[in-house]
Amino acid sequence: MSLIAMPPASADILSRASQIIASLQAVLPLGTVIHDIEETRAYECDALTAYRCPPLAVVLPRSTDEVALAMRTCHELGVPVIPRGAGTSLAGGALPTADSVVISTIRLRDILEIDTANRYIRVQTGVTNLAVTAELETEGFFYAPDPSSQLACTIAGNIAMNSGGAHCLKYGVTTNNLLGVRIVTAAGEIAEIGGTACGTFGLDLLGLICGSEGQLAIVTEAVLKIVPKPEGARPMLIAFDSAEIAGECVARIIRSGLLPVAIEYMDDVCLRAVEAFAKAGYPVCAALLIVEVEGSEDEIRSQTEAIHSIASQLNPVEFRSSRNAEESLAIWKGRKSAFGAMGRLGDYLCLDGTVPVSQLPYTLKRIGKLSKEYGLEVANVFHAGDGNMHPLILFDANTPGELEKAERFGADILRLCVDVGGCLSGEHGIGIEKRDLMPKQFTSDDLALQMEVKSVFDPGWLLNPAKVFPLDASRAFREARADGG
Amino acid sequence: MSLIAMPPASADILSRASQIIASLQAVLPLGTVIHDIEETRAYECDALTAYRCPPLAVVLPRSTDEVALAMRTCHELGVPVIPRGAGTSLAGGALPTADSVVISTIRLRDILEIDTANRYIRVQTGVTNLAVTAELETEGFFYAPDPSSQLACTIAGNIAMNSGGAHCLKYGVTTNNLLGVRIVTAAGEIAEIGGTACGTFGLDLLGLICGSEGQLAIVTEAVLKIVPKPEGARPMLIAFDSAEIAGECVARIIRSGLLPVAIEYMDDVCLRAVEAFAKAGYPVCAALLIVEVEGSEDEIRSQTEAIHSIASQLNPVEFRSSRNAEESLAIWKGRKSAFGAMGRLGDYLCLDGTVPVSQLPYTLKRIGKLSKEYGLEVANVFHAGDGNMHPLILFDANTPGELEKAERFGADILRLCVDVGGCLSGEHGIGIEKRDLMPKQFTSDDLALQMEVKSVFDPGWLLNPAKVFPLDASRAFREARADGG
Known part of the structure; x- marks a missing residue:
């Protein structure tokens, strides 16, 4: 497994880093952008701790609008963005690269709405998995997916990885319990997909977002299906x-x-x-x-x-x-x-x-x-x-x-x-851990199709670009696109 | 509601029709292509009978390979293809245009595999919904989605429309009960998505196919989740x-x-x-x-x-x-x-x-x-x-x-x-019936994103092209693409 080559810290690169940090600080409130190496250390890996790399900076927005401002800034400057929840990914899904900015949903902690009559809860996605269920305790409902890390992991991370858990045998994984999302696109635009009472029709972009490992958008709010507690x-x-x-x-x-x-x-x-x-x-x-x-x-x-x-x-x-x-x-x-x-x-x-x-x-x-x-x-x-x-x-x-x-x-x-007829991942995702095994499961045509779909959401390949797809394949794909366009 | 303008039957057009029919007949077994107006009459509408239009020809393949041959031929000739199951759509999803070829899955009727230990059934998609459950009767299992038309409607149509039914309150709609598909793309290539025991990872193209109303591919085989019958x-x-x-x-x-x-x-x-x-x-x-x-x-x-x-x-x-x-x-x-x-x-x-x-x-x-x-x-x-x-x-x-x-x-x-917070379709799809209402539910950016995703699968917009998206919007989108490419 080889990471993207890290550029040496030349004077040019340091000046570019300063420019990026200054641009982010210019549009975001004080304390939202951190870049001191001591402070960013906590973000240099996720739960696949064998791999580490400090990012250029970490942004900790408090609202969807702040996420959009950060994304727009990175987009304008052509800076790769690593979306991050609580960083409990076991597959390196939130591992930064040296030229990237981490945008974390960890401060998006509001419970926005509980509607037992229509069986949903609407939350900001920095809320932890267990906090969602705790919020529903007195209502006699719960949120079914329950990864082992549920005390720490966030709904944003659960959606990115399509997380499961012990109870998923009966209740399904995240995608079976997700009704709608609010997202910020790679270009920094805010959009809503799905809702509180939707059938799916048109093209099912909600299912596509779920499990996409931060490659298509950052999810800032989610409408989650809630389930009555059994007797x-x-x-x-x-x-x-x-x-x-x-x-x-x-x-x-x-x-x-x-x-x-x-x-x-x-x-x-x-x-x-x-x-x-x-x-x-x-x-x-x-x-x-x-x-x-x-x-x-x-x-x-x-x-x-x-x-x-x-x-x-x-x-x-x-x-x-x-x-x-x-x-x-x-x-x-x-x-x-x-x-x-x-x-x-x-x-x-x-x-x-x-x-x-x-x-x-x-x-x-x-x-x-x-x-x-x-x-x-x-x-x-x-x-x-x-x-x-x-x-x-x-x-x-x-x-x-x-x-x-x-x-x-x-x-x-x-x-x-x-x-034996199974597959590479049940609930942790591919991240960097399994990207080079993808050709075992998918043909090169399959992978090209998936990369084309990613390109629709993220034409510049700025969102978590070195994950999921084999590096050789994604590099070749991007070069072919650049030549063609 | 206005249909695509139908071209007058000039000599040019008749000669093109003959060429298309002859090309299809050249690659497919006798009796697979029908074009006599008396024979194609049954295919000129679906259950939205207020709208009718005879297609150029109807292809009734008996295998995935034959579907691929038909698709490849249409692709080479630039002919629009209208995929069709049993034609029970209530939204005009299977309505032909005068310049199109209908490809129906109705003769793909084999039950391929029943595996109760792993809780799935693999079928060709011309099998009717009720036949799937009938097949499982003695095993003590059933297939949950149960549209009112279940005696006639096929699994292909159920997947295209993400069909529901009375029992979906507890068991979910088609997308919650679909494990894998075999598809034929617009270019006539055969691909597999999902499988018999898969988590979802990479990008969830299976969810995207389900409910896409024949706009992305023709589904010829499906692996369906089966559920134990209650006591x-x-x-x-x-x-x-x-x-x-x-x-x-x-x-x-x-x-x-x-x-x-x-x-x-x-x-x-x-x-x-x-x-x-x-x-x-x-x-x-x-x-x-x-x-x-x-x-x-x-x-x-x-x-x-x-x-x-x-x-x-x-x-x-x-x-x-x-x-x-x-x-x-x-x-x-x-x-x-x-x-x-x-x-x-x-x-x-x-x-x-x-x-x-x-x-x-x-x-x-x-x-x-x-x-x-x-x-x-x-x-x-x-x-x-x-x-x-x-x-x-x-x-x-x-x-x-x-x-x-x-x-x-x-x-x-x-x-x-x-x-009031709901949406345009629960289980019938958009078809032609609701395409002009799509802007009520989706912004123009949302629709553009969906059309971009369609274009990844079907760059030439040959698959069921006049459905789901408002005609003005899809025409403008395609013109912009043609200019850009």
């Missing part, structure tokens, strides 16, 4: 002594026609780390499933019985169904702390491929074999119900060459996902 | 002596957090026609709701009780809950035959605006007033739960000027929908 919900824990059999159990639950809210998977490597960290009291086993069902008391009972009957045929080491709120919390405790626990084990690369659910057993077996071949341990913790895998490859960043080896291993796993 | 389902019937109070009841059910599968609305004009036609035994009232809930026996009971309690506060004329399969059929019988019943009343224009659910009472009242002003009767029968209104404006096509008056009235209703 009750209850998790169960099913432990197996084989990863493959646990995968088979997931496939059988899905095939049966049941629709749990969540089916989460943790393997032994993950479980050891979780036990050491959170002491959740999980059984010792090769693979653990947490299955949550919801509804009325009767419905929960009948679904739990049906899942128990499916699991029993596969001889689980343990089947534990929660009997009360306390036990429910205990079952979820380990899963919720899994990423924190893994962090204590050292450096890791978190992948995000999807596979057809019926391919889970085979894929898990192949990942185990690859792990031995590479000599790198893998922990598996993921949303099994929709086949969205998150293998964590453990490595030591201080050992020269280990990061590169982990990345090669990761690429092999993602290629495996595509080979 | 049981039961409708209830709630009659009110006021349209506004019925609307208020819908708003309160939605606000309560309940999620019925369907909330259907019929007013007195519709009910009289339905009684005369189907003798469903509905009570005499101003407005009738059919609310269906599903789940286990207990769940059905608790939801029915909750809805009964909400309705009771609004003094319904009658509340009738089904006690068995026979009563359930009786409750649905009238609604299912509503469009047939209305047809017997004479000519009607079926609209398709959406409004926020909380605006239903006000919108119904305003439509009543407009009905008096125009002196044209309106029947309301629609999916109330998601605010997708289908006012039917009754008129006499044999009275000169009445169609035009009905169209003006319809435009006023659609403007009203937009004014």
Whole structure:
């Protein structure tokens, strides 16, 4: 993986940087533009911390109009813009380049409207995912997508990455829960797409914006679908002594026609780390499933019985169904702390491929074999119900060459996902992490079509330009455009 | 509403027509191209029968490759192509022009794959909507979108129009149930978008294709999400002596957090026609709701009780809950035959605006007033739960000027929908019917952006070129492009 070459800090470049910063400061309120290297340090990477690069400046607007002023200024000066939410992207989606300005939505924090009668909430997109649901608590509603980072991640980032989460098995990912957006285009114009009560017609630009990783526009406001809270919900824990059999159990639950809210998977490597960290009291086993069902008391009972009957045929080491709120919390405790626990084990690369659910057993077996071949341990913790895998490859960043080896291993796993009928990303996006794997999933014609669509929104390729598309392909595409125009 | 001017049948044009037909016949099997005026008559309109125009020829391919051959031929000759499913569009989406070739998917009828473990079905897109669900019957699954025309309409048409139906309140419209497509582009190239187990990433071209009314590509195969059949389902019937109070009841059910599968609305004009036609035994009232809930026996009971309690506060004329399969059929019988019943009343224009659910009472009242002003009767029968209104404006096509008056009235209703926060189309699309109203919903910048995106897929504007966008705007856009390029 190679970043765009960074220009050396010559006198020319420093003078251009000063001009850009001065132009931004001239149109924006005091304190909105930061450029001191100490202050911009927090923005030099996202959660893919292996890659870092300080931007020219960071803009922290407080309104859509301020975002538009910043975008217009960058557009006039031909400066690349890196849109950023809270910077929790695991794929380097918010990584700056040295010649870019970061525009963050983090100060756009207003809840604008709650309308339970029409089942939506309208927010500025710097609001965090969890804050949206907290806002709806007393109304008996919630916002369904729930990425692991929901305490920190913003709605802007969720829209950019089309984020999912444990509950997406039943409720879908961001695109299924987004009704409308207010955007600022690359040229600094403000537009509305979708609304509070819209069918989709004409061309569905809303779906196109969702998951576009900040390549088409900056989203400053969003209308989100809200969902009534279920009467009750209850998790169960099913432990197996084989990863493959646990995968088979997931496939059988899905095939049966049941629709749990969540089916989460943790393997032994993950479980050891979780036990050491959170002491959740999980059984010792090769693979653990947490299955949550919801509804009325009767419905929960009948679904739990049906899942128990499916699991029993596969001889689980343990089947534990929660009997009360306390036990429910205990079952979820380990899963919720899994990423924190893994962090204590050292450096890791978190992948995000999807596979057809019926391919889970085979894929898990192949990942185990690859792990031995590479000599790198893998922990598996993921949303099994929709086949969205998150293998964590453990490595030591201080050992020269280990990061590169982990990345090669990761690429092999993602290629495996595509080979069995899945795809490169379920919910983290492509960013810089997977851009060079895109040709594994898409033909060059497919990619050209996507780049043409990007060019409609951003003819100058100023918005997050080095992400998603393979660098060679996007450079060739832009050169051909420049020649043609 | 004015169609593209039709060229007079001069000798030049006849010779060009012969050349086009001969070119198509040269690459396609015998019986695939029809051009005799008697044979093409069935293709001169869709379900918006007030507008008719015979095409140059109709192509009925039996495979994706044949679609590609036909498209390539038309592309080389610069002939406009009108994609067509079963022709049940109510908005003129499949209306030909005199200089166009219709390519229909109606002979693409294979079920390619059923995979319950991964919850999808792969079909050729000439398969009808109901045939998909019939195919899944024994597996315990179904395909959720269920337009009223489901016996006849094809998956190709459903994708083109992003079709909905009564059950979409719970399960979403076509775009929420579509996993992947195989398409033929305007240039005759075959491409795949999405797949059987994909997250969305890169740019979401699948969402863009869905609802694009045949403007971007012809979809020849589709991977559809399948949903487990619920344990049981039961409708209830709630009659009110006021349209506004019925609307208020819908708003309160939605606000309560309940999620019925369907909330259907019929007013007195519709009910009289339905009684005369189907003798469903509905009570005499101003407005009738059919609310269906599903789940286990207990769940059905608790939801029915909750809805009964909400309705009771609004003094319904009658509340009738089904006690068995026979009563359930009786409750649905009238609604299912509503469009047939209305047809017997004479000519009607079926609209398709959406409004926020909380605006239903006000919108119904305003439509009543407009009905008096125009002196044209309106029947309301629609999916109330998601605010997708289908006012039917009754008129006499044999009275000169009445169609035009009905169209003006319809435009006023659609403007009203937009004014209260809704939009021009919930599930029928724009077609020719609403193209001139697009500027009410979209700014000229919005429309330009959509047309730019169309141009990426179809640079020559050969695919269904006179639909969706206002003719003036699309002509100006194309001229500007021609000058610029």
